Amino acid sequence: MAAAIYSLYIINKSGGLIYYKDYGSAGRMDTNDSLRVASLWHSMHAISQQLSPVSGCSGIELLQADTFDLHCYQSLTGTKFFVVCEPGTQHMESLLKYIYELYTDYVLKNPFYEMEMPIRCELFDINLTQAVQKDRVAFLGR
């Protein structure tokens, strides 16, 4: 059983969706919708950086809504990882960092992966499935 996560997105530096996975039934979307959400988030993230009153802002990290929380992590190369989860879910920052770690290991070190293209790597899927298990997420937060 996955922790209270609804879905996970990874978008490349130009806003293209390269990985999408949904967990559980709530908030399930078809392919077109997920692509739309990804590029929408990419633009919002970019706009937020410019609108921010604080200088050196790196973009939205958390969006809280009535029915969901959206946590976002942007890597140094501009790849964005974000999860949509139940409001108030804990340890999402560390989960995103861990997912980034998995991405650098099992995607970037895989000779058959083409940069900026959709991720199709068996080892990444296997390790990701383990990472989003409820007890594992709590462990990451420690």
Add this chain to the structure above:
Amino acid sequence: MIGVGKMKQYTNVLDKPLTKGKQEVSLSAFAFLFSELVQYNQTQVDNIGELERRLEDAGYAVGARVLELLCHRDKGNRRETRLLGILSFVHSTVWKVLFGKVADSLEKGTEHEDEYMISEKELLVNRFISIPKDMGTFNCGAFVAGIVRGVLDGAGFPAVVTAHFVPVEGQQRPRTTILIKFAEEVLHREARLG
């Protein structure tokens, strides 16, 4: 890498002592280098068999050198002359130097007399690699198979060495088996030696 700064720098590689010293290198650095090796070779070929052959050739050169080094360092310039001797040399000594551990198992093929198998639950070179579905049974362990062939060939045991994925029951990931098929002359000689 830890301890690199402390190492004495030799201008001539031949002055360097052959004793072990610190042997570990960064796994990430190796993984990226190996990934580039595979990607480069992929641009040079038009089919998977060819890619496998090129990786094997790259490994062969490593194997030939490893044999020379280890015979000198560990065995006082002697090398194994018997079949089982050289196999356990590959399985333990070579594996330990290259991968930091002995191989998981060394078995004799059940169907053919001239076949031996070295199996590894998770081969180091395959640690981060997922083979795309359209590449079928391709295995990057071909590089390791090449190393084994290099060692065996250099020691006077010509063989055909291939790497295969073998599914394991109850495991999500298959293990890698390095299949060694010795040339006829090797078995004849072995029989003569008794």
